[in-house]
Structure formats: structure tokens, C-alpha cells
Amino acid sequence: MNKVKSREKPVELIDKNGLRIDGRKLDELRPIKMEIGLLDKADGSAYIEQGKNKILAAVYGPREAHPKHIALPHRAVLRCRYHMAPFSVTERKSPAPSRREQELSKVIREALEPAVLSEYYPRTTIDLFIEVLQSDGGSRCAGITGASLALADAGIPMRGLVAACAVGKIAGKIALDLSDAEDKQGEADLPVAVMPRSNTVTLIQMDGSLTPEEFETAFEMAVRTCHAIHEQQKTTLKQRYLSIKEEVEEKNEQGKSEGQ
Amino acid sequence: MARIGQKTIEDMLALGKRMDNRGPHEFREMKLETGVVERACGSALINLGKTKVLVGVKVQQGEPFPDTPDEGVLTVNAELVPLASPSFEPGPPNENAIELARVVDRGIRESKAIDLKSLCIQLGKKTFVVFVDVYVLDHDGNLIDASSIASLAALLSAKINKYDVEDGEVVFKQELKPLPIQSQPIAITLAKIDKALVVDPSLDEEQVMSARLTVISDNHGRICAMQKGGSGTLAVEEVREGIKLALSKAPEIRSKVIEAAKA
């Protein structure tokens, strides 16, 4: 990523108590909020907040391929568009897709492809849209986590869910889930996506400078955190139906007592 | 590729062999020539097996970015020109060209290969911009390593005119000097085929691989960039194995680049 390093007065990234700018410890994740099925027209959708990141993911498909010539005879084609809203960053960004967004669209697609059982729908496309409404570091990872939820919400058959998080290095120390301010002054950034079902890595990128030992610490932290995020994904997917079930059971109870 | 072709490659790999008789950790024969385009400040043509990539470096005056008023600018672009492969079409860079350029850029930038501060002419107003243009001429696999190696060779062999800065204006002299290069990042790409990891995949191997991992490291063995590609997955252990392999291959490639740049 063509990071432009901030030239504002460098903020102390880790204070004397070992706490970060937002009060987090080095191995602490920002709070994540997940919601599914919030869009009406899309076949599947999810909304995710991670720290100040606000990201919407939607899936249309499987549907007829347009244009026809991109269709494959034996499986569905997964297409992905990662896009940032002009107001999502501090300095307004042009709505035209930047080179960064194009690269991220590709790596995000490649992070999710192994999870989708695309052989079930030959000659169709599954279109995935990720819109970053507000960005604060780690949006590609939160985008992948949200996109998995949207795919599952759409009822697309999957091998498993994919969860992602980034680990970085700030003030010489390995830290989990860097915010934008930390990333700009940081010394390394390592986004990782994992399919916990098989404990396989579907996305790994890195920029900065890490010794092999630092890499190992960071990598292990990332994989572990992806597993934890995965638990929250499963709970979110099931919760919607559990709520309906609870609601119905409550109504039943009420009905019973009224009926006496 | 026909399914038979894929099975052959996989079967041979199970026996530790590759179609071109290479070992799994062997690079193809590499020929690296610098100074091939005189108009450019620096240039390099690489032949990696049958893959051919030409990189040209141009240095021009421009404006610094507002956040880094005391630094020069580096910009990397890659063109997958249609004559290089039946699968390349004319038009603006597609996702593959963009990914290629950005990974090569990351290697150069994150390893701080170019001393960008020394390119500043006038704080906040004028600076030198280094354009690295990657031109793929023949695609037979592993464009990332080929482009990255050739880019480094072009940068190492580039020459710019010595200059003085008088009243905010650049006054060029006749003598030439090299670009301020302070590190030599080397990209090593591995392809995962079935359960094996092979170094420097050929085009045939890229068509059957499930995933690839590129690791870029500097002279001190520090990792400065990584990129996983492809629609497959890498086991956690495979990531570790890949990094170890890449770090062990980098020094030998680095010495070849330094030698070629001197010529």
C-alpha cells in the first residue's frame, strides 16, 4: 500500500503504562459489532463496525452472468468490488476506483474464493460488494469478515467462514489491530485472513519491516485472533433465528397464560 | 491446460521433479542486462527462463507530496502489453498489472531502497520523482520476481546528472552520479502445487497452482513485503515454510543483481 507517512507531530503510540492512543493493550482487538440481513434488495448483506470502521457488505447471486462470456461452464464466477466512500476518509477521496481499491478488490476476492462452493452454480456469477462508509485502519480485514457474513446470509453454500484481522508493529512492539493513526506511524502492517474450519490462510500481505522472529509473533497473534472473530461470526449468523425462536416461544407462553 | 497436463505436473512434483528438470527450490536460468535503453536514466532487461521483462527508470523534477515535503517521490507502474501473451488485452492496467506494480513498489519502498530524503530540491516545493516503469515483454510465469529483480537492477545502474541547487533552481552539471540506493530488496515467489511449494513458477505451473506467496526481504534478512495470490489457501505451516525458503534464496539472487548492475 502506498502509505503516505504522517508529518504531524508524532504522537506517543505506547504510553508508560503500555497502553495505546485509544487506551488498548498491545494484544487487544477493537470492539466489533456485526449485523446481518439489513438490506432488502441484496440476496445477502452484513454490516460491520470495528473501532471507527463502518463497512457494509452485500451479495447478489448466484445470478445470470452479464456479460455472458465471463461465465464458466463448471462453476460460478465470484466477483468482488471493494470501494471506499468519498467521505470515508479524512481528506475527501474521489469516487473513482483507485489502484489501491483495485488491488484490494482482487486480494479480497482471492481471500473468499476458497470458501465458496462455487461448483454448485455453474455459468452464474456471485457478485460481492464491499462499501467502506468510514475508514480507520484495517478496513480490508473488516471487509472480509463482513463479506463472509453476507455470503452466508445469502444462503450461498460455503466450505466455511473466513475471518480476518491485521497485526502491526508500533514503537518497536507487535500490536494487534492497528488504527489508521497507528498504521501511519507504525513500522509494519500484516493483514491476515483465515478459514478457521481448516485453519488455512486465504489472505496474507505485509508491508514494513519485520525480522523473522517478529513475523512469527505477529502471525501467531493474527491467526489466533481470526479464530476468535470467527466465533462472533457464527453467533451473529445464528442469533437472528434464535431471536425469532425466542420471540415465538415467549408469545406462546403468553398465549398459554391468557388462554387459561 | 488439459487435465492430463495438470496431473503430470503434480505427479512429477510428488517425485521432486519439475517439467523443466528443475528442483523445487531452483530458479530458472537468469540473464540480466542493464543499460539497454540509453534514453532512460537506468534500465534493465531480464530473461528469467522464457519470461522477459524490461524496466526503465526515469528521474524528473516534480512536487513532493504534502505530507512528506522533504522527500522525493517514487512511483511504480506496470504494463502487461498485449504482445507479451495471448491473454493480455490492450487497455488501462487491469487488476493483475496493478497488483504487480504495487507489490514491486512495496518492496522498494518498505526496504527504503531509495534514500528519498536526498532527492529533495526545495522543501515542500520541488523534488525529484523516480518513475519505475515495468514493461512485460514475454509472459512465461513469475512476473513479480522478474519485474522486481529487473527494477532493482535498473535502479542500481541508473545515473543522473550531478546538480547544484541555486535559489531554489536546479543547475545540472555534466558529470553523472548514481541514484542514492541504500538497500537491495529481493522478491522470491513460491507456488503451491498440490502439497508442494516450488520456487519461481513457470507459466504452466502458475496455471495449476492453487496459491502463490511472494516474500520480499532486504540485505539484513528482514521481511519488508509479502503478498499471497491465487484462489487457494496456504496452511499456516506452509506460510512459515515459504518464508524460510524465500529468505534462504534471496542472497544468491541479490548477488546476481549487484553483479549485473556493475557491468
Next chain:
Amino acid sequence: MTLYVERKQLVAPGEILAEGKYTSGENTHREGDKLFSSKVGVVEIDGDKLGVVPIKGCYVPRVDDVVVGRIVDIVMSGWMVGIDAPYPALLPASEVFEQRVPRSGMDLSKTFGVGDLVVSKVLAFDRTRDPLITAKGPGLGKVTSGRIVKISPAKIPRLIGKKGSMIAILKKETGAHIMVGQNGTVLVSGKHPDAENTAIQAIRMIEREAHTQGLTDRIQARLGTGRKGEQSEVTRETSRVD
């Protein structure tokens, strides 16, 4: 042989269902010895066959399915029909007209125009070709009246119910004519708009609560409350523990 889940358990994609000699039912996939869920849904166990009844999913045509579709295009030999599947369906002229019709000079749009609704049956479908449908047969043909309700195709089995029990209740209690398309499109027509509304609301309730227990009774109760004479019976129904 290890079973990791129980009947009616809610599972997410990638969750392990069982290990060993179990058969892979719908919405499950096998990797080696292990059986996994492919979707969010509820576990169904039938002997040694494990399946997952999904919460959501797109419609995949099957031969003999009755579907309610919309004409989207008129082509040389017939019409292209949208049936809410990832594949458009072809309705050949030969599957509409009784006698053989001369190709040229025939204005197909006079029979079905773009936008018309058609009830048809799937004649053929496999993954290499688009589905072929027919409008010949009892109950099939152009839709001339009524309202359309679209629900998730995954809920259609619940709407029909075991041996048609649920849909029978709806038809009886509302008096409306209800044609259930396997593709999730339901055609409702009644003598009164009230009858249609009641039916549509019931259909939406079934869609929402499809995976809960006691739904049939609740629907029966809800639809029965309009009739005075059956009030006390209805109360007894709702107080029964399911």
C-alpha cells in the same frame, strides 16, 4: 462414527456435523471422513443421512416443479421466463399451443407479452443447460388475476407442510385460491381482498417463523379467530404444549 449435532440444531457454514459413515444430505459437504454444514440452517437427521434445512437459498429448478414466472423476452421459438433462479427458463411455443403452429407470421406476443405472469412446470434441467418449462397441463398457463407474494424458496416446504397440511389450513380458513410456486412465488386470489390479505399475512408469518415449533397450530389459531363459533376450540389449541 461420531455425531456432533442433534436434530433441529442451528448450525453455521463450516460447522462439523459428523465423522464416519454418514451420508451427505442437502446443504452438507464432505471432506475425507468428516461431514460439514454448507449453510446457516437447521439439522435434519434421516437414518444415517444428515442434511441441513437452510434459512435462505436461491431456487434451483427440479424436474416437475411447478413455478410461477414472468415473461422477460420473446424469442424465435417461444419465450424466456424469469423464474427467480440463476438461470432463465425457456418456454417453447410447442409447450403452449395444442396444435403445431407455423413459425413465421405468428405473433407470440399476442399469447404472452413481456411482463405477463405464467404458471408452468419444469420439464428438463441440468447444470449444462437452462431449464425448459411447459405451460400445458391442469392449473398451468397465464395468470389473469390475483396477487403475488414472493418468499424465500427455502421456506416453501414449510408453507406446504407435511403432506400439504399447512397449505390446506390456509386454503380452508381463508377461502382463497393459493398456487404455490416451488421458486418462492405464491399466487393468491380470492373473492374478497380481505381473504387475499389474510392469506398473504399468514404466508409472511410462515416465512418468518418457519424454523420454530408449533407453527401449524399458531397459524390455525390465527386464521380461526375470525370465526366466532370456533373461539373456544381455538383457545384450547393454543394452550396445548407442543
